[in-house]
Amino acid sequence: MEKLLEIKNLKVQYNTDEAVVYALNDFSLDLNKGEILGVVGETGAGKTTMALSIMKLLPEHVAEVTGGNITYNGQDVFKMSKKELRALRGAEISMIFQDPMTSLNPVMTVGDQINEVLKIHHPDMSKQTRAEKVAEILTLVGIPPERGAQFPHQFSGGMKQRVVIAMALVAEPNLLLADEPTTALDVTIQAQILMLMKELQKKFGTSMILITHDLGIVAEFCENVAVVYGGEVIERGSVEQVFARTKNHPYTDSLFKCIPDLTTDATRLTPIPGFVLDSRTAPVGCPFAERCQKATERCVQVKPSIHYVEDGHYIKCHLYENEVGK
Amino acid sequence: MLKYTIKRVLMLIPTIIGITLFIYLIMSLVPGDPAELLSPPEATAAEVQALRVEMGLDKPILVQYLNYMWDILHGDFGVSWFTQQPVADEILHRMPYTLTLGVYSTIIASLISIPLGTLTAVKHNTWIDYVLTFLCLVFAAMPNFWLGIILQINLSLNTGWLPAYGMGTPAHYVLPVIAVCASSVANNIRSTRTWVLDVIRSDYVRTARAKGASEFVVIMKHALRNALLPIITGFGSSFAGVLGGSVVIETVFAIPGISTYLTSAVKTRDMPIIMGSILVISVFVGVVNLLVDLMYSVIDPRVKYE
Numbered sequence: 001m002e003k004l005l006e007i008k009n010l011k012v013q014y015n016t017d018e019a020v021v022y023a024l025n026d027f028s029l030d031l032n033k034g035e036i037l038g039v040v041g042e043t044g045a046g047k048t049t050m051a052l053s054i055m056k057l058l059p060e061h062v063a064e065v066t067g068g069n070i071t072y073n074g075q076d077v078f079k080m081s082k083k084e085l086r087a088l089r090g091a092e093i094s095m096i097f098q099d100p101m102t103s104l105n106p107v108m109t110v111g112d113q114i115n116e117v118l119k120i121h122h123p124d125m126s127k128q129t130r131a132e133k134v135a136e137i138l139t140l141v142g143i144p145p146e147r148g149a150q151f152p153h154q155f156s157g158g159m160k161q162r163v164v165i166a167m168a169l170v171a172e173p174n175l176l177l178a179d180e181p182t183t184a185l186d187v188t189i190q191a192q193i194l195m196l197m198k199e200l201q202k203k204f205g206t207s208m209i210l211i212t213h214d215l216g217i218v219a220e221f222c223e224n225v226a227v228v229y230g231g232e233v234i235e236r237g238s239v240e241q242v243f244a245r246t247k248n249h250p251y252t253d254s255l256f257k258c259i260p261d262l263t264t265d266a267t268r269l270t271p272i273p274g275f276v277l278d279s280r281t282a283p284v285g286c287p288f289a290e291r292c293q294k295a296t297e298r299c300v301q302v303k304p305s306i307h308y309v310e311d312g313h314y315i316k317c318h319l320y321e322n323e324v325g326k
Numbered sequence: 327m328l329k330y331t332i333k334r335v336l337m338l339i340p341t342i343i344g345i346t347l348f349i350y351l352i353m354s355l356v357p358g359d360p361a362e363l364l365s366p367p368e369a370t371a372a373e374v375q376a377l378r379v380e381m382g383l384d385k386p387i388l389v390q391y392l393n394y395m396w397d398i399l400h401g402d403f404g405v406s407w408f409t410q411q412p413v414a415d416e417i418l419h420r421m422p423y424t425l426t427l428g429v430y431s432t433i434i435a436s437l438i439s440i441p442l443g444t445l446t447a448v449k450h451n452t453w454i455d456y457v458l459t460f461l462c463l464v465f466a467a468m469p470n471f472w473l474g475i476i477l478q479i480n481l482s483l484n485t486g487w488l489p490a491y492g493m494g495t496p497a498h499y500v501l502p503v504i505a506v507c508a509s510s511v512a513n514n515i516r517s518t519r520t521w522v523l524d525v526i527r528s529d530y531v532r533t534a535r536a537k538g539a540s541e542f543v544v545i546m547k548h549a550l551r552n553a554l555l556p557i558i559t560g561f562g563s564s565f566a567g568v569l570g571g572s573v574v575i576e577t578v579f580a581i582p583g584i585s586t587y588l589t590s591a592v593k594t595r596d597m598p599i600i601m602g603s604i605l606v607i608s609v610f611v612g613v614v615n616l617l618v619d620l621m622y623s624v625i626d627p628r629v630k631y632e
Contacts, residue, residue: 057535059527061451082541090538097536102529107551107626117537151627167537 004175004207005031005054010068012049012058012231019280023049025231025287026303027068031175036201036208038218038239040255041228042276047211048098050228051177055089056080072175091121094168096178096197100160100185104152110163111148114138114170121171133170140203141166141196158189162196169200176201176208182217194221215259219243227252230287231279237313247309249317250295251288286317294319330631331620338612343395345608346601350391353597359383360595364407381407394601404598406591413602416587421606423493424576424583428568430499431506436561439511440550443518443557448545450523458515465512474505474578491580502579506572510564517560521553528552554625562618566611 012024024046031037041047052058054070056077070077072093080088094117097103105113111134118130125133135145141162152160161181168176178197182190198221201208210222218225218239225242227235227249235242235249242248245256257270274291286292289299299318307320361378369377378384382393397404403414446455481501482490489498525531526549534548573585584603591599622629 055536057532086538086540088538089536095536097529097533099529103533105530105534105548105552106628108548116534116539120538120540120543153628164533167533 002033003030004033004035004073005029006071007050007054008068008071010050010053010070011066012046012053013064013066014062015064016062022279022281022283023063023231024053025283027228027232029226029233029236031207031209033174034205034207035224036210036222038222038225039209039211039228040213040215040218040225042213044276044279045228046231046279047228048179049231051095051179051209051211054175054177055093055095056085057089057095087121090117090173091171092173093175093177094171094173096161096164096168096176096181098180098183100157100164103164104160106152109149109151110155111138114148114163114167117167117171137166137170140169140200157185158193161185161189161193165193165197165200169204169206172204172206174207176206177211178208179211180213181210183212197221215255227255230283232287232316234288234316235314237310241310241313247313247315247320249288249315250292250319254291327620327623327631331616334616334619338609338616341612342605342608346395346605347391349601349604350394350597351387353595353600354387354390356595358595360407360597363595394597398605403602406599407596408594413598416599417584417602417606420582420584420587423581424569424572424585425610426499427502427506427572427575427581427583428565431503431510431568432561432565434503435507435510435514435564438507439514440518440557442511443515444522444545444550444553446515446519447522447526448541450519455519459519462512462515465508466516468508470505470509471574471578473508474501474575477501477504478578491578493581502575502581505575505578506568510567514557514560514564518553518557521556522549525549525553551625555622558618558621558625562614565614569610570607 007027007029010024010027011022012027014021014023027046027050029037029039029050039047039050049058049063052063053065054072054077058065065078072088075084077085077088104110108116114134114137115130118125118133122130134148138145138148143159143162143166147155152163155163161184165181181197182193185193194217197208200206210217212218222239224238225236226233227242229249229251235252242252245253248256251272254270254272258272260269272291273293284303285301286295286299286304289295292299296318302318304316304318304321306314306316308314309320359374359378361374361381361383364381365374365377375384382390385393394404401414403412403417405412406416442458446458449455478490478501481488488500489495490501492498522545526545530552531544531548534544539548570585570588572583573589575581576583576586584607587599588603588607591603620631623631
């Protein structure tokens with residue numbers, strides 16, 4: 001399979017006045033063409049930082065890339081000129097943001113905001129064709145085209161997210177980054193939006209990275225899954241492999257234990273002890289060591305490397321170092 | 327919108343009644359008797375009393391006030407106690423100078439401070455930002471009469487480029503406009519910087535960047551328009567400030583404006599002038615505020631006036 005995106009040993013830190021926050025530490029991830037990958041992790045694990053890095057949209061002055069690189073279609077994203085980057089954003093890679101309430105410009109009509117993407121990337125397209133395309137994509141996301149003349153405040157949260165999706169897809173990008181697209185929405189709307197995204201993904205053949213903290217969404221929606229903890233991918237495999245729960249990273253395992261299982265009689269969930277990693281200290285060893293019940297002295301001192309436990313399923317944990325997968 | 331405008335215009339009436347009543351009461355509390363001030367030194371007590379009755383000053387203050395307002399309703403602003411000149415004529419003659427000064431300096435201040443404020447926000451924490459911030463602090467702290475005098479010395483007295491004082495040609499406005507603008511430009515650059523910076527960090531500006539929009543489009547189309555609302559409010563109040571508060575500038579540049587008229591009348595307790603000037607100034611300030619409010623709904627579709 002052809003690789004579309006390759007993130008290699010990416011290190012990103014945020015330099016604030018109080019402290020240095022190590023957001024991504026040796027973050028590596030590949031994405032094949034046409035793949036739908038779920039990226040799962042707790043708040044602060046570095047999921048959004050990863051997505052923003054891919055489009056080089058990290059907040060300037062604060063965020064600093066200290067190592068690694070991102071290759072999109074064979075091109076190094078960090079070495080692109082400003083012009084190349086602008087051509088990449090919106091046309092090749094587009095992003096659906098977490099909060100639809102704040103990610104639309106309040107003083108522009110939604111039609112204009114969708115139209116703007118076409119204006120930027122297809123300046124030679126006629127006005128009428130653009131208007132038709134906008135109407136078409138609005139219909140596809142389930143909004144009557146005549147509502148394109150309205151402003152964001154006239155839409156509900158779910159409808160706004162549909163507008164954001166329309167905006168992300170109108171230029172038919174090859175890669176869609178969806179950063180917790182349903183977190184800010186009502187549960188009843190979440191399913192609708194996910195169904196819509198899946199439908200459109202199929203229609204356009206877009207590759208997709210779906211960032212979420214919800215394992216249920218991953219199981220429903222994705223082919224493959226990457227589990228992120230402390231700014232690195234600690235487990236990666238197909239949904240079948242990871243959800244089989246035969247071989248998992250201890251962190252993934254405890255994530256599963258946090259989901260209520262209605263088929264057994266257990267009345268209590270098993271929370272993960274301790275707190276989410278404090279990323280203000282430079283990482284040594286396994287990021288999960290402090291909260292891991294199977295941790296040894298070695299986990300604290302030596303960073304585990306990737307161990308394949310099955311074909312295409314790897315785990316970054318010392319427990320699996322004798323495994324002979326590929 | 328029309329209904330709202332009419333409502334706002336009607337609301338000006340109680341505002342103006344409040345302002346004039348307040349000023350009338352304050353002025354009547356100032357010690358001293360205008361009738362005595364106006365009478366010649368050799369006048370007898372009976373003559374002073376006769377003058378007092380003639381001016382209506384023997385009546386209770388509220389009755390005096392109501393009489394005054396009654397005259398105003400009939401378009402009669404009265405005559406100056408000292409010069410016997412009709413107040414309305416004088417105001418009509420002086421108001422254009424002050425208004426022109428206010429309009430010019432507000433337009434020029436906005437033309438300078440919105441772009442520069444946006445620039446400092448975009449380049450925040452770089453040397454451009456630091457240099458402009460330093461200059462803003464200098465100009466905001468500089469008293470405008472001092473700046474006016476410095477300008478007169480350097481651009482008029484020593485070089486002869488511009489007229490130093492008086493009115494007449496557009497060139498006469500250059501120095502006073504600069505003197506009035508300096509501090510308002512400085513303050514508005516600072517506030518524009520704050521508001522634009524606030525918007526630049528918002529999610530929808532990130533969305534615009536994620537679309538592939540150029541930095542120019544991101545700032546001009548997405549950031550600035552959202553930041554404009556509070557910025558315009560700032561200019562509205564600077565304009566109001568010029569109308570009532572440019573006494574010093576009008577004095578330094580010998581501009582026959584309404585501010586000097588008002589302050590000299592305060593010194594002599596010339597009630598018809600004080601009341602008439604304040605009435606006209608408050609009407610203008612009210613209208614400017616109304617215009618600013620109406621502009622909100624043009625800029626921001628979320629603002630709708632019923």
